[in-house]
Amino acid sequence: MFELLAYDRESKARRARLTTAHGIIDTPAFMPVGTQGSVKGVSPRELRELDAQIILGNTYHLFVRPGLDVIKHFGGLHNFMNWDGPILTDSGGYQIFSLAKLRKITEDGVEFQNHIDGARAFISPEIAMEIQAALGGDIVMALDECVPYPCEYDYAAQSAEMTTRWAKRCKAVASAVFSGESSTRSSRAPDALGTAHTTARQLLFGIVQGSTFEDLRKQSAQAIAELDFDGYAIGGVSVGEPEEEMMRAVEAAEPFSPGDKPRYAMGLGTPPQLLEMIARGMDMFDCVLPTRLARNGTAFTDTGTLNLKNAEFALDKRPIEENCTCDACREFSRGYIRHLIKAEEILGLRLITLHNLHFYLNLMNRARIEIERGTFDQFRKAFVADYKTREAMRVE
Amino acid sequence: MFELLAYDRESKARRARLTTAHGIIDTPAFMPVGTQGSVKGVSPRELRELDAQIILGNTYHLFVRPGLDVIKHFGGLHNFMNWDGPILTDSGGYQIFSLAKLRKITEDGVEFQNHIDGARAFISPEIAMEIQAALGGDIVMALDECVPYPCEYDYAAQSAEMTTRWAKRCKAVASAVFSGESSTRSSRAPDALGTAHTTARQLLFGIVQGSTFEDLRKQSAQAIAELDFDGYAIGGVSVGEPEEEMMRAVEAAEPFSPGDKPRYAMGLGTPPQLLEMIARGMDMFDCVLPTRLARNGTAFTDTGTLNLKNAEFALDKRPIEENCTCDACREFSRGYIRHLIKAEEILGLRLITLHNLHFYLNLMNRARIEIERGTFDQFRKAFVADYKTREAMRVE
Numbered sequence: 184m185f186e187l188l189a190y191d192r193e194s195k196a197r198r199a200r201l202t203t204a205h206g207i208i209d210t211p212a213f214m215p216v217g218t219q220g221s222v223k224g225v226s227p228r229e230l231r232e233l234d235a236q237i238i239l240g241n242t243y244h245l246f247v248r249p250g251l252d253v254i255k256h257f258g259g260l261h262n263f264m265n266w267d268g269p270i271l272t273d274s275g276g277y278q279i280f281s282l283a284k285l286r287k288i289t290e291d292g293v294e295f296q297n298h299i300d301g302a303r304a305f306i307s308p309e310i311a312m313e314i315q316a317a318l319g320g321d322i323v324m325a326l327d328e329c330v331p332y333p334c335e336y337d338y339a340a341q342s343a344e345m346t347t348r349w350a351k352r353c354k355a356v357a358s359a360v361f362s363g364e365s366s367t368r369s370s371r372a373p374d375a376l377g378t379a380h381t382t383a384r385q386l387l388f389g390i391v392q393g394s395t396f397e398d399l400r401k402q403s404a405q406a407i408a409e410l411d412f413d414g415y416a417i418g419g420v421s422v423g424e425p426e427e428e429m430m431r432a433v434e435a436a437e438p439f440s441p442g443d444k445p446r447y448a449m450g451l452g453t454p455p456q457l458l459e460m461i462a463r464g465m466d467m468f469d470c471v472l473p474t475r476l477a478r479n480g481t482a483f484t485d486t487g488t489l490n491l492k493n494a495e496f497a498l499d500k501r502p503i504e505e506n507c508t509c510d511a512c513r514e515f516s517r518g519y520i521r522h523l524i525k526a527e528e529i530l531g532l533r534l535i536t537l538h539n540l541h542f543y544l545n546l547m548n549r550a551r552i553e554i555e556r557g558t559f560d561q562f563r564k565a566f567v568a569d570y571k572t573r574e575a576m577r578v579e
Numbered sequence: 580m581f582e583l584l585a586y587d588r589e590s591k592a593r594r595a596r597l598t599t600a601h602g603i604i605d606t607p608a609f610m611p612v613g614t615q616g617s618v619k620g621v622s623p624r625e626l627r628e629l630d631a632q633i634i635l636g637n638t639y640h641l642f643v644r645p646g647l648d649v650i651k652h653f654g655g656l657h658n659f660m661n662w663d664g665p666i667l668t669d670s671g672g673y674q675i676f677s678l679a680k681l682r683k684i685t686e687d688g689v690e691f692q693n694h695i696d697g698a699r700a701f702i703s704p705e706i707a708m709e710i711q712a713a714l715g716g717d718i719v720m721a722l723d724e725c726v727p728y729p730c731e732y733d734y735a736a737q738s739a740e741m742t743t744r745w746a747k748r749c750k751a752v753a754s755a756v757f758s759g760e761s762s763t764r765s766s767r768a769p770d771a772l773g774t775a776h777t778t779a780r781q782l783l784f785g786i787v788q789g790s791t792f793e794d795l796r797k798q799s800a801q802a803i804a805e806l807d808f809d810g811y812a813i814g815g816v817s818v819g820e821p822e823e824e825m826m827r828a829v830e831a832a833e834p835f836s837p838g839d840k841p842r843y844a845m846g847l848g849t850p851p852q853l854l855e856m857i858a859r860g861m862d863m864f865d866c867v868l869p870t871r872l873a874r875n876g877t878a879f880t881d882t883g884t885l886n887l888k889n890a891e892f893a894l895d896k897r898p899i900e901e902n903c904t905c906d907a908c909r910e911f912s913r914g915y916i917r918h919l920i921k922a923e924e925i926l927g928l929r930l931i932t933l934h935n936l937h938f939y940l941n942l943m944n945r946a947r948i949e950i951e952r953g954t955f956d957q958f959r960k961a962f963v964a965d966y967k968t969r970e971a972m973r974v975e
Contacts, residue, residue: 219922220915226926227910249893249918256894257914265910497645498652514623514661518653519616522645526615529925530622 185414185445193560195437195464198551201414201445203269203321203386205261206236210445210466211550213457213543214239214271216474219248220264223474224536227266232510233540234548237269237321239469242314243278246304247297251317259319271469272320274311274353274390277329277418277450288328290345308352316360320385324416325353327390332424339394347406350389354410357387386413388447394419395428397435404439414447415440417465421451430459437464454483454546455567461550462563468547473539478532480524483542485566487574489517491535496521509541510534581810581841589956591833591860594947597810597841599665599717599782601657602632606841606862607946609853609939610635610667612870615644616660619870620932623662628906629936630944633665633717635865638710639674642700643693647713655715667865668716670707670749670786673725673814673846684724686741704748712756716781720812721749723786728819735790742788743802750806753783782809784843790815791824793831800835810843811836813861817847826855833860850879850942851963857946858959864943869935874928876920879938881962883970885913887931892917905937906930 189198201208215222215230217238222230230238240260245251257263260270276293279286283295292307306314308326315323327346330339361384389412393399407415417436420429433448440446447467448460457468473483480492484504489496491503502512503520511520511534523531553559585594597604611618611626613634618626626634636656641647653659656666672689675682679691688703702710704722711719723742726735757780785808789795803811813832816825829844836842843863844856853864869879876888880900885892887899898908899916907916907930919927949955 219918219924221919221922221924221926224925226929228906244922248922249914253893253914253918257896257912263912263915263918265915497649500653510624516653516659518645518649519659519661522615522649522659523617526617526640526644528615528617529620529928530617532925533622533929 185443187443189555189557191462191554191559192557194462194563196461196550196554196559196563197442197464197466198554199445199466201386201466203237204384205267205269205321208236208269208467209551211457211461211547211554212236212467213547214467214469215540215543216241216469216471217264217266217270218471219244220254220260222540224477224533225474225540227264229537230266230540231268233537233544235268235540235544237271238266240270240272240318240320241278242272242275242311242318243282243297245318246275246306246314247299247302251314255317259317261319269321270319271322272315272318272324273449274324274326275306275314276311276327279306280329280331290348292326293328308349309356312353312356316385322386322388322414325350325387325389325412327392327418329419329422330392330394332395332422332428334394336394336396336399339392339396340399343392343394343399343403344406346390346392347403347410350407350410350412353387354389354412357385388412388414388416388445390416390418390449391436391440392419393432393436395424395432397431400432400435401439404436408439408441412444414445414467416447416449418449420448421456426456429456430463433460433463433465440464454543455570457543457546458550458563458566461554462560470543473543474536477535477539480521480531480535482535483539485570487570487577489577491517491521491524491531493521503535503538504542507538507541509538511538511541581839583839585951585953587858587950587955588953590858590959592857592946592950592955592959593838593860593862594950595841595862597782597862599633600780601663601665601717604632604665604863605943605947607853607857607943607950608632608863609943610863610865611936611939612637612865612867613660613662613666614867615640616650616656618936620873620929621870621936623660625933626662626936627664629933629940631664631936631940633667634662636666636668636714636716637674638668638671638707638714639678639693641714642671642702642710643695643698647710651713655713657715665717666715667718668711668714668720669845670720670722671702671710672707672723675702676725676727686744688722689724704745705752708749708752712781718782718784718810719753721746721783721785721808723788723814725815725818726788726790728791728824730790732790732792732795735788735792736795739788739790739795739799740802742786743799743806746785746803746806746808749783750785750808753781784808784810784812784841786812786814786845787832787836788815789828789832791820791828793827796828796831797835800832804835804837808840810841810863812843812845814845816844817852822852825852826859829856829859829861836860850939851966853939853942854946854959854962857950858956866939869939870932873931873935876917876927876931878931879935881966883966883973885973887913887917887920887927889917899931899934900938903934903937905934907934907937 311326389407393403448465499517553562580598707722785803789799844861895913949958
């Protein structure tokens with residue numbers, strides 16, 4: 184169930200609430216990325232304290248290691264990692280196309296060798312659904328081909344059409360399961376189902392592709408919308424294209440992605456990009472920046488990023504960000520955190536990770552409040568201008 | 580103040596309580612090692628939740644990085660790292676002798692190049708005291724020379740005598756400070772004092788050396804005891820010598836280390852070794868094993884260590900140790916932790932570190948209770964026998 188609670192008058196931003204088997208997600212929402220069954224550097228308890236309402240699990244990584252048998256043995260990903268809130272699993276496609284080796288893509292699916300031990304595997308739309316059923320996520324994604332940037336028009340067009348046919352096959356699997364016609368699936372992988380996930384319905388999102396071509400984005404969005412998913416994702420963005428191209432790709436797809444369903448802009452982005460995406464009607468986001476940059480000593484603030492490795496912070500008694508309510512800012516100084524990062528102490532990256540996740544989650548909370556108040560557009564413009572100006576000054 | 584609360588009748592074990600400027604330490608006590616201003620992998624909040632009553636800070640590491648100026652700027656180590664419980668700082672000697680390069684030891688002190696950037700530095704007994712005054716630890720250690728194993732008798736004898744002379748100079752600095760005659764120190768390093776630590780008295784412990792030679796251990800213990808310290812440490816143990824030699828070194832020194840003061844066996848050891856040391860009259864311990872082995876996937880249990888990387892744990896739904904009350908054991912399975920370690924996820928080493936520190940701290944708590952009950956010796960014998968037997972079986 185997706186309840187729309189408020190709209191912004193100046194933009195396409197909306198405030199809504201998505202109900203899943205493991206709880207409610209207030210949107211716009213940010214989903215911390217739990218790549219291998221752990222959001223890097225933080226514990227499930229810390230995620231709860233950060234008020235994270237949903238996390239993302241990467242199907243490809245979990246499929247490769249520890250493997251499906253292990254996760255099924257533990258009764259699904261929630262039990263395995265001790266996270267009882269909502270989980271969204273991706274289809275595995277993105278990592279197959281970015282990490283795996285010796286890929287062979289056919290209409291049937293993708294054959295590949297994983298990047299850990301080189302073992303061969305094959306994933307089809309049906310298998311992607313079965314794997315995600317076994318993981319037991321609350322939201323699962325259709326298998327898509329994510330083309331790189333830049334991409335030739337003809338390839339992007341053919342690929343987007345195949346992604347639509349794959350989406351149709353994923354939808355068919357989900358429909359069969361929820362109407363009880365699971366016999367065809369059972370013959371394929373008798374053990375994949377039948378665990379924790381069978382009691383509650385998994386929401387299935389389709390994915391719009393089309394690279395940077397507006398007409399392809401439009402066609403893909405229309406075709407995916409016709410399949411009637413529980414939500415609509417925009418994939419193939421933030422893959423190296425200029426920010427303007429990314430915005431245009433989303434703008435092209437958005438009008439054809441049903442407004443009464445959640446819209447998920449995949450794999451992005453910076454804080455200003457998230458607000459710009461919200462203004463363009465997007466509701467959900469996932470991004471590794473807060474955790475990945477933290478491990479390099481980079482912290483997010485309202486006025487851009489700080490690299491805490493810099494010598495200027497050695498004697499700085501201030502928190503990462505004044506008035507921030509995260510544990511790292513309430514208890515520790517920039518100078519101490521700088522020391523930890525320079526000395527390669529794990530606590531350093533833990534503290535910046537906590538702060539950065541708090542920053543992203545809190546930015547979504549602020550966006551929700553501003554939408555409710557009818558002041559989102561001013562907030563977005565002021566935030567983006569201030570962030571970009573000061574970030575630029577800092578980089579000089 | 581050191582209050583002796585109970586003695587074991589079958590051994591030299593005692594249960595006591597040491598009062599410091601930042602709080603009480605119940606002994607026998609284990610001190611987690613905060614090498615570079617952070618106990619590796621855990622936060623101060625987690626240390627408090629683990630009921631750690633005191634942590635150790637390594638003077639050498641902090642002197643090299645971030646450097647004294649930084650820590651003084653933040654008002655001492657407690658403020659810098661946000662730990663308001665007791666801290667013991669070592670003298671820096673051990674790391675100078677084990678990590679630094681191009682050491683030149685003279686009667687005056689040690690010249691060395693640090694292992695990080697090769698910068699030259701000189702530490703004398705007086706300077707070691709000044710550095711520790713600036714760090715602001717509740718317990719500080721006299722500068723000693725820690726000789727390697729094996730060590731020739733003549734060198735060990737001369738070194739132990741010099742360590743005694745250095746101890747006398749450290750004691751003289753402390754006596755001057757607390758009688759107000761700090762003019763000689765101020766002339767050496769005017770900024771070293773005058774911060775957080777001046778309000779409360781720092782306890783100063785002397786260190787017994789003498790390598791593996793019983794007569795030298797006895798002579799060193801007698802000479803150090805004559806200087807009247809607040810506590811007595813046994814150094815130069817657990818440096819590669821056989822366990823029997825270590826036990827004999829401690830047994831030789833103990834009768835000459837005043838019984839009304841805390842006794843600290845430095846830098847050890849395994850869980851059975853700690854209980855054996857308690858039975859030999861030792862009160863305080865520090866050791867990197869719980870944190871260091873955790874980073875390698877090794878967990879401590881009553882029946883020996885488990886290497887959680889082993890394939891046998893992949894499907895193991897049990898906690899690291901049944902009935903353990905630590906957060907790692909209450910919330911996570913061996914199988915999940917194994918996955919995290921194999922996937923090099925930080926949460927894996929965090930969880931094992933938490934468990935291992937809990938194990939060591941709880942072992943001391945159990946020892947204290949057994950001493951109070953008059954059942955320590957049975958407890959020790961049963962624990963040691965079971966631990967060693969099962970550990971041996973596991974290794975086979």
